[in-house]
């Protein structure tokens with residue numbers, strides 16, 4: 001080999017190395033074909049060139065060109081089937097005279113092959129040399145083939161990267177949707193660290209079929225979480241069936257849960273139990289700590305065998321049910337005293353989620369309050385309603401032994417009672433006083449508040465300032481309220497009117 005030839009070969013080797021380095025980083029498919037055609041045209045001194053990445057069906061996916069007059073040259077557009085076959089066999093193809101509307105003296109094409117798969121084609125046309133035309137020689141053909149072979153795995157990995165990215169975006173999107181569901185109207189509201197931990201656990205556990213035990217004080221959202229576990233699971237289209245073990249008398253609970261055959265006792269009709277009703281879905285057993293030892297044993301059998309035996313039945317029925325249970329009782333103490341079976345306990349608490357009481361996550365109160373206020377304003381057909389800062393402060397000072405349920409009921413009362421679209425501290429204070437007095441159905445709230453106010457007033461001998469102080473509200477609020485009630489209802493005069501002696505003073509209220 002003579003010296004100039006050696007130099008020339010070295011230069012080509014270097015340019016190949018350079019090209020492979022250029023492809024080494026993570027690159028998109030478009031960048032790879034662009035790089036390929038630029039290098040091919042440059043290194044082979046071609047007048048023009050084109051690189052096309054193709055799909056497995058040989059459709060053009062990405063193209064890049066240098067002075068190539070065709071817009072989208074599919075490989076098959078300028079190559080015949082035999083030529084394409086030769087390319088796929090790894091041989092460069094040489095054409096003369098032009099194809100499909102494209103005139104050239106000479107065209108040289110090579111395939112981007114990797115692991116026996118065709119990823120693209122690169123073609124260059126019309127070699128230029130010393131101001132005139134020359135012919136592509138064998139070295140050119142080898143060089144073009146090398147460039148094409150280097151580009152193939154780069155195209156393949158660009159596709160894999162793209163696919164991975166697409167899949168990640170899909171997952172992220174799915175995750176966003178799940179999160180929206182988890183925190184939406186039917187979901188769990190709360191951004192405190194404690195609630196976030198609960199949310200993460202719910203998201204992680206929901207899609208599995210695992211048995212979950214929910215713990216937490218009354219009103220902390222155990223049932224809501226149970227519903228969420230169901231709606232975020234593959235069973236979402238199946239039934240969600242709830243049964244409160246404490247609410248059904250012991251004698252009926254067995255039939256309620258397991259079902260009963262006809263004629264077990266005189267006049268008893270057959271009945272499908274909740275376990276069977278929940279087939280294909282989720283059964284939520286609330287207050288599971290209240291189950292009698294006999295029913296604990298029977299439930300254990302269901303959990304182990306996934307089979308139900310109806311009361312008075314001779315056959316067993318297979319059930320496919322995800323079990324979610326809840327309790328506010330100290331199951332561990334019940335284990336120690338023998339009131340609760342430990343084998344059942346361990347079967348039920350495969351995963352345990354504890355809902356924190358509201359007083360331990362007061363930072364969630366504003367968010368929850370806003371949510372409930374809007375919801376009840378909508379339900380009552382009111383326009384937008386807002387809590388004032390001082391109203392919120394009253395809420396933040398309250399302990400909420402009844403947790404989220406208490407907050408919700410309270411705000412329902414506040415919204416129902418307020419005349420204004422701005423809920424004041426007094427509105428909240430009054431509702432607090434009233435709801436403390438009685439567990440109230442919402443349509444009777446105003447009556448309860450009124451009787452609470454009037455009784456306080458009576459106790460204060462009709463002195464408004466004192467009554468207002470005792471009610472924890474502003475005197476003017478009390479005054480406005482009394483005016484309103486006095487004006488709107490005559491019947492009330494006969495009801496809870498103060499009976500104490502009345503002073504004829506404008507600081508007292510006369511019914």
Ligand SMILES: Nc1ncnc2c1ncn2[C@@H]1O[C@H](COP(=O)(O)OP(=O)(O)OP(=O)(O)O)[C@@H](O)[C@H]1O
Nearest residue numbers: 187188189190217218219220221222223224404405
């Ligand atoms: N994080 C929350 N976001 C929105 N609403 C909530 C949340 N937690 C609870 N609630 C609402 O509070 C009320 C009480 O919740 P839920 O019935 O789930 O409580 P629970 O723990 O099952 O109570 P209990 O032990 O008394 O049965 C429901 O109306 C529920 O929708």
Ligand SMILES: [Mg+2]
Nearest residue numbers: 219222223286
């Ligand atoms: Mg409940």
